[in-house]
Amino acid sequence: MINLIGSESDSQRTLYPYVTGTSVVGIKYKDGILLAADMGGSYGSTLRYKTVERLKKVGKHSIIGASGEISDFQEIMRNLDELILYDNMWDDGNSLGPKEVHNYLTRMMYNRRNKFNPLWNSLVLGGVKNGQKYLGTVSMIGVHYEDNHVATGFGNHLARPLLRNEWHADMTFEEGVKLLEKCMRVLLYRDRSAVNKLQIAKITEEGVTITQPYALKTFWNFSAFLNPTAGAEGSW
Amino acid sequence: MSQISESMPPKGGFSFDLCKRNQMLVNKGLKQPSFLKTGTTIVGLVFQDGVILGADTRATEGPIVADKNCEKIHYMAPNIYCCGAGTAADTEAVTDMVSSQLKLHRYHTGRESRVVTALTLLKSHLFSYQGHVSAALVLGGVDVTGPHLHTIYPHGSTDTLPFATMGSGSLAAMAVFESKYREGLTRDEGVKLVAEAICSGIFNDLGSGSNVDVCVITKGKKEYLRNYLTPNPRTYVSEKGYTFSKKTEVLHTKITPLKELVDVIDAGDAMEE
Numbered sequence: 001m002i003n004l005i006g007s008e009s010d011s012q013r014t015l016y017p018y019v020t021g022t023s024v025v026g027i028k029y030k031d032g033i034l035l036a037a038d039m040g041g042s043y044g045s046t047l048r049y050k051t052v053e054r055l056k057k058v059g060k061h062s063i064i065g066a067s068g069e070i071s072d073f074q075e076i077m078r079n080l081d082e083l084i085l086y087d088n089m090w091d092d093g094n095s096l097g098p099k100e101v102h103n104y105l106t107r108m109m110y111n112r113r114n115k116f117n118p119l120w121n122s123l124v125l126g127g128v129k130n131g132q133k134y135l136g137t138v139s140m141i142g143v144h145y146e147d148n149h150v151a152t153g154f155g156n157h158l159a160r161p162l163l164r165n166e167w168h169a170d171m172t173f174e175e176g177v178k179l180l181e182k183c184m185r186v187l188l189y190r191d192r193s194a195v196n197k198l199q200i201a202k203i204t205e206e207g208v209t210i211t212q213p214y215a216l217k218t219f220w221n222f223s224a225f226l227n228p229t230a231g232a233e234g235s236w
Numbered sequence: 237m238s239q240i241s242e243s244m245p246p247k248g249g250f251s252f253d254l255c256k257r258n259q260m261l262v263n264k265g266l267k268q269p270s271f272l273k274t275g276t277t278i279v280g281l282v283f284q285d286g287v288i289l290g291a292d293t294r295a296t297e298g299p300i301v302a303d304k305n306c307e308k309i310h311y312m313a314p315n316i317y318c319c320g321a322g323t324a325a326d327t328e329a330v331t332d333m334v335s336s337q338l339k340l341h342r343y344h345t346g347r348e349s350r351v352v353t354a355l356t357l358l359k360s361h362l363f364s365y366q367g368h369v370s371a372a373l374v375l376g377g378v379d380v381t382g383p384h385l386h387t388i389y390p391h392g393s394t395d396t397l398p399f400a401t402m403g404s405g406s407l408a409a410m411a412v413f414e415s416k417y418r419e420g421l422t423r424d425e426g427v428k429l430v431a432e433a434i435c436s437g438i439f440n441d442l443g444s445g446s447n448v449d450v451c452v453i454t455k456g457k458k459e460y461l462r463n464y465l466t467p468n469p470r471t472y473v474s475e476k477g478y479t480f481s482k483k484t485e486v487l488h489t490k491i492t493p494l495k496e497l498v499d500v501i502d503a504g505d506a507m508e509e
Contacts, residue, residue, distance in 0.1 A: 229396055
């Protein structure tokens with residue numbers, strides 16, 4: 001007799017994330033898309049892994065950035081790599097563009113959510129195909145949209161306001177990187193799970209480049225920080 | 237004569253007696269009445285000559301905007317102002333109370349109030365209510381010891397900062413501050429930055445909206461700029477205007493002024509002692 005009602009051993013579903021990555025920020029610029037993400041993998045409140053690559057290439061035309069459960073991201077990458085492999089095997093001169101990959105991700109996330117077994121990620125998907133730039137995002141429940149600038153997690157609260165003020169069409173590469181670094185710096189100051197080691201991924205018609213990890217300069221020398229209780233003895 | 241037991245004089249302040257009953261009712265399924273919250277963006281920053289405080293003007297009651305243009309920058313002393321986020325009644329009451337206490341203290345000492353005095357009075361009051369008085373404040377002012385800016389949390393902890401934001405829009409405003417603040421800003425740069433931070437809260441946070449209020453406090457002077465910016469004007473107004481329907485016939489018109497002008501006749505005797 002098949003047990004139709006789930007039993008206690010049925011908890012193969014994802015209930016909470018364990019090893020997590022924090023925000024990803026992405027913008028469109030003149031030649032394509034720029035994504036930024038730091039390289040931290042937190043295990044609850046411990047910073048367990050400090051070299052987690054959260055930005056990956058997908059086929060010829062797209063890059064993906066993920067926040068949330070790292071093991072679920074690795075699963076997503078296995079599925080995407082298989083998708084691209086089958087696409088290449090057709091060998092028909094056509095290749096999956098960012099719009100198609102975004103749609104595939106959306107279906108994957110939404111169907112898992114309907115089975116109450118989500119992939120605990122928020123993804124950013126960007127790419128260029130035939131001169132058309134594309135930047136979209138998918139959440140763990142399948143909410144998806146595309147925009148000129150997207151962010152996941154804390155990035156929505158801290159980076160999006162800055163991007164709404166300062167993003168404009170056809171930014172140069174240098175302007176784009178400067179804007180992304182500004183967002184990542186604010187996240188570094190104000191997101192407790194951020195680490196000062198980040199990568200920036202660029203995708204243009206020519207191809208994908210992901211920078212080597214580097215750190216941002218921070219400023220801590222406000223005079224109020226040197227002697228914060230100068231006027232208010234006993235407080236902090 | 238029957239014995240009447242002396243009842244205790246009513247003690248002031250919050251009585252925690254009903255909290256257990258309220259919790260029991262919530263568990264049984266009663267929907268608690270919602271508070272008028274000021275889901276808010278409030279900011280403060282220290283500049284060259286003093287402090288600048290800023291606030292939005294939306295007061296919410298759950299999903300509804302209860303007051304489109306409320307005042308969140310409260311007067312504490314001629315040289316000290318306080319922005320309040322959280323439950324509107326709590327911020328209003330606690331700032332009024334401490335403002336009165338400061339005035340009495342000024343009479344007693346004969347000196348200008350200091351920001352740390354307001355800070356200590358507020359934090360000890362909030363601490364004694366263990367966070368039940370839901371007031372998150374940004375206190376700023378200039379006194380003899382210089383310009384000061386503090387944040388006070390509902391549980392009674394305080395921070396002393398060069399720039400601060402509180403409320404639901406605090407992350408949006410803090411993003412602007414963290415990227416653009418530097419020491420030694422001039423008055424105009426400071427006001428511009430404060431207005432930008434509040435606008436960031438107004439446009440990116442649903443709990444904040446309407447207009448920007450700014451207050452600039454320097455040594456010996458304060459400028460309360462109410463509705464410094466109004467970036468959300470009412471744009472659609474029906475051209476038809478408001479009139480009675482044409483079929484209404486006017487039979488009789490009588491105008492009663494609500495305020496009567498009284499002539500003072502200078503003939504009466506003064507009141508006898």
